[in-house]
Amino acid sequence: PPRALDLKIAEIAERLQPGDHRYMNNAGLPEVRRHLAAELSRTHGVSLHAEHVIMTCGAAGALNIFLKSVIDVGDEVLLLKPYFPEYLFYVENHGGSVVCVDSTAAFKPDPERVRAALTPRSRVMILNTPNNPTGVAYDQAEIDAIGAVLDAHARRIGRPVYLVMDEPYRVIRYTAKPHPSVFSAAKNAVLVTSFSKDL
Secondary structure, X not given: OOHHHHHHHHXXXXXXXXXXXXXXXXXXXHHHHHHHHHHHHHHHOOOOOHHHOOOOOHHHHHHHHHHHHHOXXXXXXXXXXXXXXXXXXXXXXXXXXXXXXXXXXXXXXXXXXXXXXXXXXXXEEEEEOOOOXXXXXXXXXXXXXXXXXXXXXXXXXOOOOEEEEEOOOOOOOOOOOXXXXXXXXXXXXXXXXXXXXXX
């Protein structure tokens, strides 16, 4: 990490208060969750509060916790090909079934292909932008189109279908286009990220 980060950590360690090493709330330190909620609200133009933020041990931990919370055995999780290989294991860890959806020739999500892949057992679609492994960055219109397809399907089947945006590379973008917001794209939106890549 940059030297400034090392110095800041050392400064914080020097002014420890009683109780700083106690067990924390499982969802994370309240002041951290409040700070991140405010930052996410500003970044995404939505109103989020501390209770909307859960701290985990990385994005992998967050995805596993989320999938364990929402999928039942046999529920389907849609993945856009090519996808980060670990997604397959995260879904299988909790009894889910992976449904692969072909991307376009430019490695973009195709709403019609997503619509054709949906079934009554569809529960989650995971998108990753900028994408790992292709590096392609999706724009807001592309994410909105997928969100609209998932929201319409959720209304038809009478249960939520979640659009999960995995964004560990959000700040590592080589385009002037703004990063899309999952919160404006879908009713049942979940944002997963990590600090490891941008730090």
